[in-house]
Amino acid sequence: MTAPTTGLPSAEVTRPRTVLVGTMFASAASFMAFVGVIIVYISERGSARTAGTEWFPSGVVELGPSGFIFATLILSSVTVQWAVQAINNDDRKNAIVALALSGLFGAAVFNQMWFIINDTGFGLNGSTAEFMFFVVNGTFAAFLIAATVFIVLTFLRALVGQFGPRKADSVAAAAFYWNTVVAMWAIAWYVIYVTK
Numbered sequence: 001m002t003a004p005t006t007g008l009p010s011a012e013v014t015r016p017r018t019v020l021v022g023t024m025f026a027s028a029a030s031f032m033a034f035v036g037v038i039i040v041y042i043s044e045r046g047s048a049r050t051a052g053t054e055w056f057p058s059g060v061v062e063l064g065p066s067g068f069i070f071a072t073l074i075l076s077s078v079t080v081q082w083a084v085q086a087i088n089n090d091d092r093k094n095a096i097v098a099l100a101l102s103g104l105f106g107a108a109v110f111n112q113m114w115f116i117i118n119d120t121g122f123g124l125n126g127s128t129a130e131f132m133f134f135v136v137n138g139t140f141a142a143f144l145i146a147a148t149v150f151i152v153l154t155f156l157r158a159l160v161g162q163f164g165p166r167k168a169d170s171v172a173a174a175a176f177y178w179n180t181v182v183a184m185w186a187i188a189w190y191v192i193y194v195t196k
Contacts, residue, residue, distance in 0.1 A: 023173035027180040030143055034184045037139045038191055041132045048128065055129045056196055060120050066193040069112045073182045076105035080151070080175040083158075087168045092158060095171065099155040102178065106148035113141060133192065140181075140188055147181040150174045 048055050083098035117137065122130040154174040157163065163171055 017169050020169045020173045020176070023177050027177050030146075030177075031180055031184065034139055034143060035187070037136055038187055041136050042191060044128055044132050056133075060122075061133070061193060061196055062116075062119070063193050065112060065116045065119065066189050069109050069116075070185060070189050072105050072108050072112065073185050076102050076109075077179055077182050079105065080178045083154075084168065084172050084175045087158070087163050087171045088165055090165050092161065092163070095163065096155065096158050099151055099158055099171075099174075103148060103151050103155060106144060106151065109144060110141070113137060136188055136192060140184055143181050143184060147174075147178045150177055 045055050079098045079101040083095045083102065086092070086094035086098055117134075120130075120133070122133055124131060124134055151174050154170055157170065
């Protein structure tokens with residue numbers, strides 16, 4: 001004897017959020033690695049100050065250009081969240097514009113970082129302070145490259161129409177990683193450029 005069926009269609013299969021969850025783990029690992037570099041920087045700076053040596057020469061590391069990077073990254077956080085909101089509303093055109101702007105903001109940050117590095121005149125074979133300056137900024141640049149590549153790949157996938165309200169996890173994942181990198185710069189900006 002067979003059981004009667006109700007004739008209702010089966011429920012739609014829910015797509016697992018593996019991309020978003022994986023990105024959260026990668027973001028946490030990246031953030032912890034960056035915090036580790038910052039801790040080494042603070043430790044080295046503290047040792048130099050205890051020994052009575054000057055960390056950076058006065059007036060070499062300026063606050064202004066690094067503040068422009070911070071402002072640019074804040075704007076980019078707005079644009080990546082705009083992309084997430086647009087794709088959830090099935091507005092692919094605005095999502096594409098928002099992702100393109102985020103990628104351009106990433107390129108602008110690289111340009112600003114290049115200016116800062118050239119402006120300081122530091123060398124890798126200089127003092128411990130100069131070396132640690134390169135280590136922190138280089139580590140941040142590596143994570144920024146990863147975030148920018150993530151945004152560009154998400155942008156390309158959005159161009160061919162792979163995202164929509166039910167398939168927006170990759171856009172949210174890219175935004176999550178991008179915002180993690182913005183948080184990294186907030187820490188680096190305070191530790192290196194504000195407190196010097």
